[in-house]
Amino acid sequence: MISIQGKGVSTGVTIGPLYFYQRAKSTIRRYEVEDPDAEWARFKAAQGKAIEQLGELAEKARVEAGDEAALLFETHQMMAEDMEYEEAIQTAIQDNKLNAEAAVTDTAAQFAEMFAAMEDAYFQARAADVKDVSGRIIAALTGVAQGGIDSPVPVILAADDLAPSETVQLDKSKILGFVTEGGSGSSHTAILARTMGIPAIIGVGDQLKPEYEGREVIIDGSTGAIVIDADPDARAALLKKMEEQKRTRELLEQLKGQPNETKDGQSIRIYCNIGSPDDVPAVLANDAGGVGLFRSEFLYLNCDDYPSEDYQFEAYKKALSDMGGREVVIRTLDIGADKQIGYFNLPKEENPALGNRALRICLNRPEIFRTQLRALFRASVYGKLGIMFPMVTSVWEVKEAKKMCEQVKQELTSEGIPFSEDVEIGIMIETPAAVLMSDRLAQVVDFFSCGTNDLTQYTLACDRQNADLGRFYNPHHPAVLRALKIVCDNAHKHGKWVGICGELGADLELTETFLSIGIDELSVSPRSVLPLRQKVRETDVSQVKEKVLNDLLSDENTI
Amino acid sequence: MKAFEYTITDPVGIHARPAGILVKEIKKYNSTVTVAKGEKAVNALKLMALMGMGIKQGDTVKVTVEGADEETAAAAIEEFFKANL
Numbered sequence: 001m002i003s004i005q006g007k008g009v010s011t012g013v014t015i016g017p018l019y020f021y022q023r024a025k026s027t028i029r030r031y032e033v034e035d036p037d038a039e040w041a042r043f044k045a046a047q048g049k050a051i052e053q054l055g056e057l058a059e060k061a062r063v064e065a066g067d068e069a070a071l072l073f074e075t076h077q078m079m080a081e082d083m084e085y086e087e088a089i090q091t092a093i094q095d096n097k098l099n100a101e102a103a104v105t106d107t108a109a110q111f112a113e114m115f116a117a118m119e120d121a122y123f124q125a126r127a128a129d130v131k132d133v134s135g136r137i138i139a140a141l142t143g144v145a146q147g148g149i150d151s152p153v154p155v156i157l158a159a160d161d162l163a164p165s166e167t168v169q170l171d172k173s174k175i176l177g178f179v180t181e182g183g184s185g186s187s188h189t190a191i192l193a194r195t196m197g198i199p200a201i202i203g204v205g206d207q208l209k210p211e212y213e214g215r216e217v218i219i220d221g222s223t224g225a226i227v228i229d230a231d232p233d234a235r236a237a238l239l240k241k242m243e244e245q246k247r248t249r250e251l252l253e254q255l256k257g258q259p260n261e262t263k264d265g266q267s268i269r270i271y272c273n274i275g276s277p278d279d280v281p282a283v284l285a286n287d288a289g290g291v292g293l294f295r296s297e298f299l300y301l302n303c304d305d306y307p308s309e310d311y312q313f314e315a316y317k318k319a320l321s322d323m324g325g326r327e328v329v330i331r332t333l334d335i336g337a338d339k340q341i342g343y344f345n346l347p348k349e350e351n352p353a354l355g356n357r358a359l360r361i362c363l364n365r366p367e368i369f370r371t372q373l374r375a376l377f378r379a380s381v382y383g384k385l386g387i388m389f390p391m392v393t394s395v396w397e398v399k400e401a402k403k404m405c406e407q408v409k410q411e412l413t414s415e416g417i418p419f420s421e422d423v424e425i426g427i428m429i430e431t432p433a434a435v436l437m438s439d440r441l442a443q444v445v446d447f448f449s450c451g452t453n454d455l456t457q458y459t460l461a462c463d464r465q466n467a468d469l470g471r472f473y474n475p476h477h478p479a480v481l482r483a484l485k486i487v488c489d490n491a492h493k494h495g496k497w498v499g500i501c502g503e504l505g506a507d508l509e510l511t512e513t514f515l516s517i518g519i520d521e522l523s524v525s526p527r528s529v530l531p532l533r534q535k536v537r538e539t540d541v542s543q544v545k546e547k548v549l550n551d552l553l554s555d556e557n558t559i
Numbered sequence: 560m561k562a563f564e565y566t567i568t569d570p571v572g573i574h575a576r577p578a579g580i581l582v583k584e585i586k587k588y589n590s591t592v593t594v595a596k597g598e599k600a601v602n603a604l605k606l607m608a609l610m611g612m613g614i615k616q617g618d619t620v621k622v623t624v625e626g627a628d629e630e631t632a633a634a635a636i637e638e639f640f641k642a643n644l
Contacts, residue, residue, distance in 0.1 A: 071576060078579035084605040111607055118613050122571055126610065129575075317570075378570060416617060417570070 001231045004208065006179065006201035008224035010193035011527065013242035016176040018217045018228070019155035020210065021162065028138065030102040036094045043089060043100040046140035051080050053136065072129075079133045085111060101141050108134030121311035132163065149174045156217050158208055159189070167192045177219050179226060181205055193221075194282045194526070197249070201226055252530035256287040260533050262515060263540040269521040270529050270536075271327070273501055277318040282526035287533075290327035292449065292523025293388075293501040294319055296372065297334055305343050306368060312375035320383030329386035329449065329499075329523075331428065332372055332401075334358045353463065358391030363400055373408040380420035388426045388449055393433035398444050428501075430454035435483040442494040448487055449523070452502030456480050475504050482552050485517040492518060499523055511535045516548040561633035562623040565640045572615040575606075577643040582606050584639050590626025592636060 033039040058073035079085065085107060092103035112127040149155060154176045161183040162170075178193050178200040193200030199221030208226075218227045218238045227234060261267050271292030272283040283291060299307045299315055320328050335341055336357025349355040362369035376387055389401050402425060412419050426447035429435060431454070438448065452475060457464040459480055462473040484500070491498045499521035504510060506528035514522065515536065524532060567573065573594075582604055585592045592603040596618055601608045603622075614620060622640070624633040 075575040075579060078575065078582065078606055082606040083602075084608045114607075114611050118611070120572070120613055120615065122574060123610065123613055126575065130607070313570075381570070416568075418568075 001234065002212070002228040004204055004226040004228070006204035006207075006224045006226060008199070008221040009183075009190040009202050010178075010198065010200035011222040012177070012197070012199035012245055013218065013220045013222075013238055014156065014177040014199050015216065015218045015239065015242065016154055016156045017151075017214050018158055018179075018208075018212050019149060019151055020213055021157055021159035021166075022150065028101045028105050029099070031099050032097045033093070033099050034097075036097055039093050039100050040090060042141065043093060043103070043137075046100065046137050047080060047086075049140040050133070050136045051077050053140075054080065054133075076129060076133045076136075079130060080137065085130075101138050104134050104137050104141070119308075119310070121308065121314050125314075156219060161202075162189045162192075172196060177201075177221070179204060179208060179217075179219060181208065194285070197285065252534065255530050255533050255537070258533065258537065260289075260536045262536055263538070264542045266515060266541050268515060268519065268536055269499075270532055271329075271499070271521055271523040272526050272529065273523050274319070274526075277315050277322060279526065280319055280322040283323070286526040286529040288526065288529045290329075290384075291319065291323060292329050292499050292521055294328055294330040295334065296330055296332060297339060300333065300335065300341055301339075303343075306371070309371045309375045309378075312372060313378050316376055316379035316385075317382045320379055320385060323383055325383055327384045327386055327424075329388050329424075329426065329447075330376060331388045331390055332359070332376075333362055333368070334390040336361055353457070359389045359397055359401065360391065362389075363397060366404060369401075369404060370408060373405055374412070377405070377408055377412055377419040377423065378417060380423050381418050384422070385420065386424040386426060386447065388428060388447075390428040390451070391430055391454075392427045392441070393431050393437075395437060395440050395444060398427055398441060402444065428454075429487050431458050432483070435459075435486055438487045438490040439493070442491045442496050445496065447497045447499065448491050449499040449501045449521075450484055450487060452480065452484075452500055452504035455483060455502065456504075459483055475507075476510065478552055478554065478556070480504075481510075481513060481517075484514075484519070485552060488518045497521060506532060508532065508535045512539055512541070512544045513548050513551075515539055515541050516545040517552075560623055560625045561629045562621060563633065563637050564619055564621050565637070565644070566619045567614060567616050567644050569644045570616050572613070572618065573609060573620075573644060575610060578606050578609050580643065581609075581636075581639060584636060585632075588624075588626065588628050588632035588635070590624045590629045590632040592632070593623045593625075595621045595623070 054073045054077040058070040061073055062070035088107040088110065089103045092098045092106055093100060108130055111130045115123050115127040115130065118124055149157065149171055151174060154174050156177045156179060157175050158179045160181045167189065175198065177198050178189050180189050180202045181204055183189055183202040190200055190202060199219050201219055201221060201224050204226065212228055215228050218230050218235065220238060230238065259267065260270050269289050271290040272288040273293040274280065274283060274291055275295050276298045299312055316330060335344065336346065336355060337352045340346065346356060376385065379385065389398065392398055405425065409419060424446040426445050426449060427441065428451045429438065429448050430451040434441060453464055456475045460473060460477055462469045464473065488498050497520040500514065500519055501523040505522040506524035508531065511532065522532060569577065585603055593600050594603045594609060596612055596614055599612055601612060603609055622636065624636060626632065
């Protein structure tokens, strides 16, 4: 038995033979051709073949994921037959007598460089497309079939990592799970696995040896464990876990399309928390009603300098359009405290949790805030957008932030750039001050979203990162739950809605409490949507409300 | 020769999809279509060169159509710009 530890990015247990993804070799020979006309004809044939394959892929994507997904391949098709691209290759072959593979490689590099040098993020991303298209033509030239799985039985697929065009081409009926050497939780492989609902483990590095090919492997996506040729005991334990998960998932699958409604007819919205537009497929796959928290920090963390307006715009636009009209609440920059970014040059603080963070940074450095707000409003025409400010303590902060929104809207109007007038503006309730001021705050916003992690930390004066605080850090503390009730009552008095986007939202022990105090929306990780829906549908609020509200008045919470 | 000016309203500017459809549209006619922004001009059949100009929302481009069927081609292409860009 061989055990390997990786990082699980998509949960589930599965068993099957290990199979290494087959990919065309990328070393290109370069030589002088004697008959350039014949070489040109070779290129034309390979180009034709690539265009044909792309047409098939576009159709496949259209059936599996819709017109938007097909567009990628249609664009690639147009690039493959682009006049200028073709002319550059022709020159290289006919004037310089270069072989077709080398001519395509050189031309691809030249065009990729042109796109990469452009200012706009959308065009920069086209550099990867040019390379992808050229790789396909080269594969057709060298006669190596585009990679894939040549196995009669379904396999656990091992790879270094997979490119988007590779993931689309995979025969999904042949894949039980993924194991990759590199990659991140937001890599294409991880996203695909979560969307398909199969386990995936990344970051195993060189622990996975080619000689394991074909051997029986069990992977557990929740723990990141990979076991090759498992002992009977370990095998039995993992298979039992697999059976249990399968049964649970089947039960949950039946809940798709069902309303989030209690036995006595009370409804609650179940949304998702996401960290990037790449998480949207998982949101849709789990049948969530919207996105209750889109953390915009990843845009800043991914860059070495302040992300441009266009770069941000693309990300927001993608999330909004991919959600197809369902609401997407995007939280403005929330850094400081435990999240630090070098280029912000924030001075070191004695007490960062109580320092310069989130909205405070935005209001002190309006130029950064303005860029984000412009990107958000520009993206607002692509779906239903909500904007949410984190770390509010005073009404004036909200008024100042809203004033900046108005200025940005005026700017866009004068520049003739469209935006939606239907953008909801809300705030996070994370501080005791915001709770106590919620009757006033409710009058200046459209909604509240309670960030229970920080709200617990600030209410109980317990550092959430200090593991030693143990029993003192109790998110079920009546003080936290009373705070949520105060917020709910004040919001509803002014006709505003209240959500919870902290970890607590998915805590099934508190679902009855949230329903009883009248929370309107719970935003949780995609996988928690269906279990939560199940809990809501099993609850009868009229039966539990009195007990729950009494608990809030007691010394200790009995939940 | 026929020419018209157009200010781009598409939020992403002249990006891959409309540029691709434009190429297809132009191929229906026997005219050469040039898209110019400032001093830079490209033959609109050259998809990647056209995208490479980085034409954004709010930019005004000058489109010239020259050839045997320039009358009908120019009218159709102007319509295309209005509908897609």
